[in-house]
Amino acid sequence: MARQRSGDSILPFFKKQSGQLDGTADQRPRRSRSFSFVPNWVRNEFIAFAGEFGGTFMFLFLAFSGTSIANAAVPTTDGPNTANLLYISLSFAFSLMINVWAFFRISGGLFNPAVSLGLFLVGAVKPVRTIVTASAQIIAAIAAAGVVEGLFPTGLNASTSLSNGTSIAQGLFIEMFLTAELVFVIFMLAAEKHKATFLAPIGVGLALFAAELAGVYFTGGSLNPARSFGPAVIKGFVGHHWIYWLGPVLGTFLAFGFYKLMKYSEYETANPGQDLDDHEASMFNPPDDPVSADEVQRPNVAAETAESIVQQVTSISSGSGPPMEQIGSHGTGVSPMGRVERIGS
Structure with missing residues (x-):
């Protein structure tokens, strides 16, 4: 078996081109060519x-x-x-x-x-x-x-x-x-x-x-x-x-x-939730007496919405969830046609 040259691509679909990966390491240029002479x-x-x-x-x-x-x-007064x-x-x-x-x-x-x-x-x-x-x-x-x-x-x-x-x-x-x-x-x-x-x-x-x-x-x-x-x-x-x-x-x-x-x-x-919007506030449920900042972190609306969508789609596919047209009626972010709506729209 011929030894692979150091510049060859390991995988055929990882072609070594300007600004792309070659399969071995990040080969993207780190600076513009005009400043290539300096670190x-x-x-x-x-x-x-x-x-x-x-x-x-x-x-x-x-x-x-x-x-x-x-x-x-010129000042008009002494004071x-x-x-x-x-x-x-x-x-x-x-x-x-x-x-x-x-x-x-x-x-x-x-x-x-x-x-x-x-x-x-x-x-x-x-x-x-x-x-x-x-x-x-x-x-x-x-x-x-x-x-x-x-x-x-x-x-x-x-x-x-x-x-x-x-x-x-x-x-x-x-x-x-x-x-x-x-x-x-x-x-x-x-x-x-x-x-x-x-x-x-x-x-x-x-x-x-x-x-x-x-x-x-x-x-x-x-x-x-x-x-x-x-x-x-x-x-x-x-x-x-x-x-x-x-x-x-x-x-x-x-x-x-x-x-x-x-x-x-x-x-x-001491005063949690001051930067929350309506979507985040609806998901924000801190304890009455929070101990650490981790307990009052801003909710990740996108992640929680995506997780909710996955759970409901999974339940539909298994036959145990609501019909597709009902998804979104409880703020999940999915339209009656099943499209993911832009959060905040």
Whole structure:
């Protein structure tokens, strides 16, 4: 018997073609031919870097521009200029929301070294990706600040500093608590996967909006080391610049600690079934006093419907079940003609 060559197919119907299996191992190309000269992981990290750079640049370019416009106006009162604060808060919130929504499929849409750190802590981002995204964010922040400084007649007027009698200790803890709110929202809306995860950019943008309303007047509302570092490189550093690094990092650890407490306590058992639709709710029957998150998991409607169909068809074939035209009358998902209907229709 002739020895089979290493490139031959073991089975005649498993022909070795581009993008197909050859019967021995997965021979599908792992990267496009244009990038065949680099390892696949390098290509992916480059994509993540480019996505974070582009997304962070556009986020901060729009936010810095809006802030510079707002700060160009002369305050009309000695106290907080609420119109000014609202304009700045909206500039940051809407810019973040739009760009996170646009870039989250590419790199995750993090745009903040504190967020990168937080997602690393919860295991959603690997160490190399954390370094790659954080580096891209810092470089993009410098670039965005430089472009705004040179492009607009008003120049860059978006630096963060303590004001209105805010002490360094107060500024540090303001940044910490506001960042903790933002990062925890990201944990619960983006890192925790659920039916509304695709809407997470809206919640994240609103979280930043609320935080900016509270923080802009006292600290500039950074919540993001890159956001403060970029303007500082272009316009100069203040002596307390370090709080815009330490505050967000402490806030990230605070959010992480509370998130881990909720996960360790299996928070799902306290208020189960909040994400269920009508089909799932009809199949959801948790115990009165659930012990673990496994007891309140979302029902798999498709699997349970398929199992019900199989059981009824089996009973019909054995002559012990209802006629075919009766299947579906109790929510099994089968029409009178025996077709499987789309769940939710």
